[in-house]
Amino acid sequence: MTSIESRLPFEELVAQVRQCRICESQLPLSPRPVIQISRDARILVVGQAPGRRVHETGLPFNDPSGDRLRDWMGIGRDTFYDENQLAILPMGFCYPGTGKSGDLPPRPECAPAWRNLLLDRLEQIELTLVIGQYAHAWHLPGGKAPVTERVRRWREVWPKMLPLPHPSPRNNLWLRRNPWFEEEVVPELQQRVRAILGR
Template structure:
């Protein structure tokens, strides 16, 4: 597995594409997985802060996600317990309006199958955001529709909206998420991590 992690960390497939973005940055794959982990967080792509830190979810989105999961940073960053696999390992950059660019598809096509094979059977997967749900689950329609159907996927998979603070209005419009889904998710996280 170390060789796969090293291969991903050295990846330069998108170098030219990233240099052409508004951010004109170099690739910096953020690799955070380990076989035997009990919880898989399947996300979209690192943001600018994660690109700078080299550690996944080191931003307000990460604070919110950890709150949703009911775990602290010590557990969250324990690779023997939690693997974090985005569909793209690098920050894709911003466009001219400083909006996040979508995760490059080539990253998922290049690495996804090998990473998932390395991880093996993971008891719980949390799908974070619409891009990840479409990529990993083949989800159709809106994030709201996918997340509303969470009972269809539980207890092995929980689709979540992106924990970005931009989604605060979504959370207010959908109080069932915090009232119904999160307590079940937190209980399941404890179950798999303490098994």
């Protein structure tokens, strides 16, 4: 981060992010930062990194994970993709590629380069949904901790933040083993989303 970037008008900063190439040589496909952002947004969704389908469409959470996340929030696609209501800033803005057990972690260059610059401009955020271990480690106090432990202790950061497991179909087993999440946490999330967006 440079002092010049920290003073850029918001629109110019976002344009720079969308043109970012800092980890181009490490990516399996060409860089395509996928974010959704407006200074008016009141809910921030923090994911891991775009998957291949999101990379191809340029639309965040445009996959089965997004379908489940929208169900958890109790909103439809129109609301979810309204940048004046929701900002979506994954920990890595570009598709990192696939490893043996799924997509690779977010590229480590991305968050230090852009994250605080963007977050500092989001002054209307009332709720941040923090999804998965990399987002938990960055956004939540206490450093690294298992995802299940973070989610179980959700009330410690509520109602400003909510740690979530990843909504991927790969986590179906986790959801079956932890039925309290959809019984206890999801209704609270839906009520909070309604309260924020219904004003």
